[in-house]
Amino acid sequence: MSAIYILIAAGLAIAGGFLFVFLWAVRSGQFDDDITPSIRILFDDEEPADTPKNNSG
Amino acid sequence: MEKADLYTHTSENLVEETCYHCGLPCDNTAIRYDSKSFCCNGCRAVYSILKEKDLCAYYKLPDAKGNSPDRSYYKGKYQYLDLPEIRQKVVSFSENGVTQVNWYIPSMHCSSCIWLLENLHKLHDGVTAALVDFPEKTVRISIRDEAIKLSGLAGLMSSVGYEPYISLNDLEGKKTSRFDRKRIYKIGIAGFAFGNIMFMGLSDYFTIIGSTGLGSETEAVFGALSILLSLPVFFYCSSDFFVSAWKAIKNRQLNIDAPIALAILVTFVRSLFEIASQTGSGYLDSMTGIVFFMLIGRYFQDKSYSLISFDRDYKSFFPVAVSVIKNGVDSQKQISEIEPGDRLRIRSNEMIPCDGRLISETAAIDYSFVSGESAPVIKTMNEQVYAGGKISGASIELEATKKVAQSYLTGLWNNDVFTQDRDEEESRLTSFINRYFTIAVFLAGSVSWICWAWAGDFKRGFDAMTTVWIIACPCALLLSDTFTNGNLLAIFRRNGLYLKNAHILEKLSGIKKVVFDKTGTLTLPDAAEVRFKGIPLTPAEKGMIAEVSKQSVHPLSRLIREFLERQAGETGVFSVSGLKQYKEQAGGGLEAVCGGVTVRLGSGRWVGETGAGEEETRTSRVYVAFAGMVRGFFEVESKYRDGLKETVRSLERDGIEACMLSGDRPTDMAFLSEVFGGEEKLSFSRTPQDKLDFVRQLQGSRKEAVMMLGDGLNDAGALMQSDVGVAVSDNINNFTPASDAILEGSRLKDIGAFVRLAVAGRRIVTGSFGISVIYNIVGLYFAVQGELEPVVAAILMPASSVSIILFTTLTSRLKARQLMKAKNL
Numbered sequence: 001m002s003a004i005y006i007l008i009a010a011g012l013a014i015a016g017g018f019l020f021v022f023l024w025a026v027r028s029g030q031f032d033d034d035i036t037p038s039i040r041i042l043f044d045d046e047e048p049a050d051t052p053k054n055n056s057g
Numbered sequence: 058m059e060k061a062d063l064y065t066h067t068s069e070n071l072v073e074e075t076c077y078h079c080g081l082p083c084d085n086t087a088i089r090y091d092s093k094s095f096c097c098n099g100c101r102a103v104y105s106i107l108k109e110k111d112l113c114a115y116y117k118l119p120d121a122k123g124n125s126p127d128r129s130y131y132k133g134k135y136q137y138l139d140l141p142e143i144r145q146k147v148v149s150f151s152e153n154g155v156t157q158v159n160w161y162i163p164s165m166h167c168s169s170c171i172w173l174l175e176n177l178h179k180l181h182d183g184v185t186a187a188l189v190d191f192p193e194k195t196v197r198i199s200i201r202d203e204a205i206k207l208s209g210l211a212g213l214m215s216s217v218g219y220e221p222y223i224s225l226n227d228l229e230g231k232k233t234s235r236f237d238r239k240r241i242y243k244i245g246i247a248g249f250a251f252g253n254i255m256f257m258g259l260s261d262y263f264t265i266i267g268s269t270g271l272g273s274e275t276e277a278v279f280g281a282l283s284i285l286l287s288l289p290v291f292f293y294c295s296s297d298f299f300v301s302a303w304k305a306i307k308n309r310q311l312n313i314d315a316p317i318a319l320a321i322l323v324t325f326v327r328s329l330f331e332i333a334s335q336t337g338s339g340y341l342d343s344m345t346g347i348v349f350f351m352l353i354g355r356y357f358q359d360k361s362y363s364l365i366s367f368d369r370d371y372k373s374f375f376p377v378a379v380s381v382i383k384n385g386v387d388s389q390k391q392i393s394e395i396e397p398g399d400r401l402r403i404r405s406n407e408m409i410p411c412d413g414r415l416i417s418e419t420a421a422i423d424y425s426f427v428s429g430e431s432a433p434v435i436k437t438m439n440e441q442v443y444a445g446g447k448i449s450g451a452s453i454e455l456e457a458t459k460k461v462a463q464s465y466l467t468g469l470w471n472n473d474v475f476t477q478d479r480d481e482e483e484s485r486l487t488s489f490i491n492r493y494f495t496i497a498v499f500l501a502g503s504v505s506w507i508c509w510a511w512a513g514d515f516k517r518g519f520d521a522m523t524t525v526w527i528i529a530c531p532c533a534l535l536l537s538d539t540f541t542n543g544n545l546l547a548i549f550r551r552n553g554l555y556l557k558n559a560h561i562l563e564k565l566s567g568i569k570k571v572v573f574d575k576t577g578t579l580t581l582p583d584a585a586e587v588r589f590k591g592i593p594l595t596p597a598e599k600g601m602i603a604e605v606s607k608q609s610v611h612p613l614s615r616l617i618r619e620f621l622e623r624q625a626g627e628t629g630v631f632s633v634s635g636l637k638q639y640k641e642q643a644g645g646g647l648e649a650v651c652g653g654v655t656v657r658l659g660s661g662r663w664v665g666e667t668g669a670g671e672e673e674t675r676t677s678r679v680y681v682a683f684a685g686m687v688r689g690f691f692e693v694e695s696k697y698r699d700g701l702k703e704t705v706r707s708l709e710r711d712g713i714e715a716c717m718l719s720g721d722r723p724t725d726m727a728f729l730s731e732v733f734g735g736e737e738k739l740s741f742s743r744t745p746q747d748k749l750d751f752v753r754q755l756q757g758s759r760k761e762a763v764m765m766l767g768d769g770l771n772d773a774g775a776l777m778q779s780d781v782g783v784a785v786s787d788n789i790n791n792f793t794p795a796s797d798a799i800l801e802g803s804r805l806k807d808i809g810a811f812v813r814l815a816v817a818g819r820r821i822v823t824g825s826f827g828i829s830v831i832y833n834i835v836g837l838y839f840a841v842q843g844e845l846e847p848v849v850a851a852i853l854m855p856a857s858s859v860s861i862i863l864f865t866t867l868t869s870r871l872k873a874r875q876l877m878k879a880k881n882l
Contacts, residue, residue, distance in 0.1 A: 004275065008282070012253060019249040026241045036191040039168040040175070044114075 077116070078104050078123040099125040103217050110179050118169040124218030135211035137378030137389040138223070144207055147223060154202045155185070160221035162214070165194045174219060181205055181213055223377055240356055243294040247349040250286040250294075254342045255851065257283055261338045262848040273335070280332035280339070287341045291325050295348045297355075313535055316495045320530030321348065327523045340527060343850045347532045350858045354539035358546075358559060375410050375444075375461070379403065382454065392461050404452040411444050412464040413455040420453040422446035498529040505841040521841050528836035528850070533857045537825030541865040545818045548873040553801035554783075554811050561797045564780050565815035567762045570755050571708055571808070572775070574748075574767035575719035575729075578785045578805070580695040587620035591681070591689010598688075599624065601651040602681060605658060608639050608647065613679055614658070617691050646679070657682040666690075695724070700806035701732045707809035709734075716740070718748055720771045749774035756780070766800065766808070783808075810876045817872040824868070825861045832857040 025031065075082055077093040078100035088095045091108070095101040103123055107115055115123070137143055149157045162174070171189045174196050178184040183205025187198045196219075200210055211221050257279040295318075302318035305311060321344055328339025380402040381390040387402060392410045395401070400416065403409055409422070421433045424446045433449050436442055442455060444464035502525040509518030542559035549556055556562060573579055594602070603621040606614035639649040646659010657664045657680075664682035677693040705715045716738040717729060723741040730736040743751065748767075752775045755763045765772065765779035768786060776782030776796045784796035785805060800808070836853050839846075 005278070008257070008279075011256065012282075015249060015253055019245060022245045023242055026238050026245070031238070031241055033190045033192055036171060036189050039171055039191065040189075042168070043118075043172050 076100050079125050080122045097125055099218070102126065106180070106217060107173075112173070112176060112179055115169055115173055118172055122167055122169070123173075124164045124166075124170075126216055126218045126220070134215075135208040137391070138207040138211055140378065140389055140391070143377065143391060147207065149197070151202070155199060156202055156207070157197060157199045158207065158210070159195050159197045160211075160214075160223070161193075161195050162219050163194060163222050164219055165189070165191065165196075170219070173217065174214075177214070180217065181210075184210070184213075237359075240352065240359075243297075244349065244352045244356060247290050247294040247345055247352055250290045251342065251345040251349045254283045254286050254345055258338065258342045258851065262851060276338070277335070280335075283339065283341045284329060284332060287325065287328075287345055290345045290348050291321070294352065295321050298348075298351075311495050313531060316498055316529070316531050317347075317351070317535065319495075319498075320527050320532070323523050323526045327527070340850050343527070343854045346851075346854050346858075347530060350855075351532050351535055354536045354543075358539040358543040360543070375408055379407070379410055395457050395461055397457050397459060399457045400454060401457055402452055402454050403448050405448055405450060407448055407452075409442055409444050409446045409448070409455070410464075411457050411461045412459040413442055413457045415440050415442050415453065415455050417451075417453040417455070420448065420455075421450040423449045494531060494534075498526060501529065501837065501841075502526045508841075524840035525837060528840045528853070529833055531829070532854075533829035533832060533861050534826055536858055537822055537829065537861045537865050540862050541818055541821050541825070541869055544866055544869040545814065545873070548814070548869065548877070549811065552807065552811075552877050553804035554807075555799040557797045561781060562815050562818055564762060564797075565764070565812055566819045568713060568764045568781060568812055569761040570714045570716070570763045572752060572755065572763060572765045572779070573715065573717045574765075574772050574775075574785075575717060576695070576721050577768035578766050578802075579701060579717070579729075580697055581787075581802070585616050586694045586696050587616055588692045588694070589689060590692055591687075594681075594688065597652075598683065601654070601656050601683075602658065604651060605639070605647055605649045605656050608649065613677060613693055614647065616693055617658075617679060620691070654684050657685075661690075697725075697728070698802065698805055704806045704808060705732055705734070708812070711809060711813065713809075713812065718743055718751055718775070720744065720748070745771045745774050748772060749778045751775065752778045764812075766805070807877070814873060814876045817876070818869060821865055821868045821872070825864050828861055828864060829857055 074094050076096035078095055081096050088098060088101050090101045090104070093104070095104065100123065103126060107113055138147060144151075147158060147160075149159050151157070162170075165171075165174070171191060174189050175187050177187040177196075177198065181204075183200050183203075185199045185201060187196055189196045198210065200207075205213070211223075214221055260279070298314045298318045298321060301312060301314040305315060324340045324344040324347075328341045328344065331337035331339045375392060378389045378391050379395070380387045381395070382400040382402055390399070395411055401410075401413065415436050415438055418438050420436045420442065422436060422442060423433045424443075434446070441458075444461070502522040505525055506518040506522035509515070509521055538559075542562055545562055546556055546559065556565075599621050603618050606618045606621075608614075637650040639647070646657060646663035648655065648657045650656070659680060661678070661680050664680040664687050665685065666680050666682075666687045678690045679693065680690040681688045708715050715733060717733055718740050720743050721741060723739075726736060726739070729739055733739060740751065748771065752763055752765055755761065756778075762780040764781040764783060765775045766783045766785050767773075767776055768784060772784075773795060776784065781798065782796040783798045783800050785800050785802050787802040832853055836849075839849055
């Protein structure tokens with residue numbers, strides 16, 4: 001039965017990892033505005049865009 | 058020739074021509090510039106700015122539809138931003154010569170707006186970065202202080218059509234953030250716990266089918282892990298429900314969160330008890346699932362609320378600062394600091410912030426926003442002027458006699474209706490549930506306990522009672538409410554009706570009477586029909602009249618000029634020159650010598666027309682006289698929106714009474730009484746207070762639900778007093794009075810369909826209530842016996858939630874398609 005403990009531990013660790021990444025993403029502001037970036041990505045940049053990528057704030 | 062082409066009003070092939078900048082039709086007055094057509098000089102100016110800075114890629118974006126810059130802009134409009142005490146309030150931070158602002162840009166509307174705003178640094182060196190938040194319609198801009206001032210930045214943005222909106226409310230720090238990250242954290246954590254607890258419960262679910270052969274040791278480990286995972290859900294994710302339930306109980310009330318909180322608490326405690334005593338595996342999976350689904354439902358509902366601000370008071374309409382003249386020098390002063398005795402300079406299109414005494418000789422003041430009266434009022438020196446009027450024409454000076462907060466207009470906001478908190482009201486359906494459902498659940502649980510105790514089985518009685526409380530959790534009902542409302546709000550928004558929140562939906566479904574304002578609501582704000590009656594005019598005479606009326610800023614002159622230019626578009630170009638001795642008599646009309654002939658435009662008395670009984674005319678008339686000979690008059694008639702009659706009929710078919718309430722003098726009686734079915738439905742010359750009282754009287758002792766549709770500050774009291782106050786606006790970015798909903802003017806005709814859809818929405822909620830009752834009965838059947846297998850709970854709970862979400866989504870979409878498509882032309 002020890003196999004099931006290892007699997008459970010691994011499963012929880014992976015799921016927990018995803019939870020952590022999700023919380024981090026929310027915290028960094030990636031979910032604050034879910035429309036503008038989707039539009040911005042379609043703009044052709046004739047020259048390297050120098051708008052800051054910093055979203056936190 | 059080339060140069061002359063620039064501003065000539067050309068007349069060929071203009072029918073389909075659209076403005077290169079804003080994409081609107083150019084009417085007949087296209088301006089040619091750089092071999093492109095523009096509808097106005099504003100659009101042309103923006104184009105030349107963009108071209109100069111090599112930003113013409115803007116026009117290649119797929120949905121580029123530029124904004125024409127604000128016509129009321131003038132140099133120095135934003136000077137107040139440089140006042141230290143105001144500056145400090147509008148900047149997010151300012152350090153080491155770098156300042157960041159986060160400004161609200163109401164005119165932002167498409168992807169090319171994002172592109173242009175984020176390329177602001179190319180328009181001015183002082184801008185280092187700009188980042189748009191499209192859903193919030195804000196842009197965060199960093200500037201270098203030594204290169205550009207805040208006033209300069211605001212001016213720069215105005216010059217390309219993106220005027221920032223800076224209001225007193227912002228300055229007072231009343232900022233509301235739509236977005237709550239905590240709610241998303243909670244959903245994430247609850248989802249994580251739900252999935253993993255279910256995963257560990259899987260073995261348990263199959264025990265009814267066949268033994269899993271898990272040892273008790275494994276079961277204990279799984280139980281412990283489940284408890285561990287459910288702790289954050291119980292203590293963190295569901296805290297909103299507990300807080301809200303506790304608040305209600307403290308006020309000796311019950312709300313929908315009370316039975317939910319009870320269910321969560323009982324499930325958690327009982328699961329702990331079962332797992333600890335090894336008598337069962339608990340219902341932690343169901344508990345975390347309930348919390349997860351309900352949090353999603355609430356998130357969905359909140360997300361579908363519009364981002365428009367509904368709670369505006371007079372402060373949102375007033376300028377932040379005005380020019381005060383002291384010792385002959387203009388300086389800016391915040392309007393809250395205006396003292397009686399200050400000399401103010403109010404420019405064209407600016408609003409008078411406080412009551413005062415006119416110092417300039419004359420002033421044309423447009424009070425349409427306050428009184429609904431469309432014609433401007435002419436005031437002469439030393440007359441009292443009231444706050445809320447907009448200056449049309451030349452700038453004026455006045456002496457303040459009252460502070461802003463004590464002025465006549467702002468006094469309306471001291472009425473009780475503005476201080477009542479309307480958001481706390483609960484919907485009738487939910488309050489029904491709160492009153493009876495919670496008590497019924499409590500009784501059902503207790504009765505089953507008593508029955509088992511009677512039979513001598515206390516343990517089973519306890520099980521039965523707790524299971525009843527768990528299974529009867531009205532989460533499915535809450536979900537049906539939140540999802541139906543969320544769906545309907547989104548459908549309404551797509552169709553041009555923006556509701557403040559879901560409670561308004563329910564109120565909308567119970568509407569019995571509808572009151573329409575006239576000016577700006579039934580009429581189109583910027584359009585009027587102009588007809589000439591009298592001896593026909595020659596093109597040369599038309600040109601003279603156009604030239605004379607061009608000198609005046611009176612709205613009627615503007616309408617006449619536009620009318621003549623439209624006519625001229627078909628026949629030729631005016632070529633009039635040599636206008637002399639122009640003069641304007643307030644309350645009378647215009648006079649000028651044009652080509653050796655004296656031209657007079659204005660009232661009957663002004664031109665010497667004696668036969669006109671001006672009291673009786675239901676339209677505005679402007680008489681024309683050449684060399685003292687009256688030639689006839691222009692009849693200016695306000696233009697009504699299309700389909701008004703059908704709108705009123707469709708409301709009446711649904712048993713809803715419609716009437717009209719106007720602050721204007723009686724006009725267009727014949728037309729309006731045909732629309733509303735009788736003159737007794739029309740009321741004219743009502744003050745803002747009258748309007749409020751009228752609505753209160755309609756509501757009567759029976760508290761019948763009244764909907765008020767209006768557009769101006771003069772309707773603000775009535776909008777607040779009514780059950781559903783709808784502000785009608787032709788540009789939802791414009792600022793409308795405080796209301797429960799904002800309706801796009803072009804969709805006014807669909808108001809009947811909106812009400813019907815709201816009624817359908819109520820039915821859908823009731824229907825899904827039925828579904829959830831069926832689930833509850835099935836659950837209760839097991840529960841009262843005290844034998845609810847975790848697997849049954851684990852199947853029932855998500856099944857009921859998912860089926861209710863599907864049911865409400867599908868039915869509300871279907872209903873919306875039926876009702877709105879028929880109207881959607």
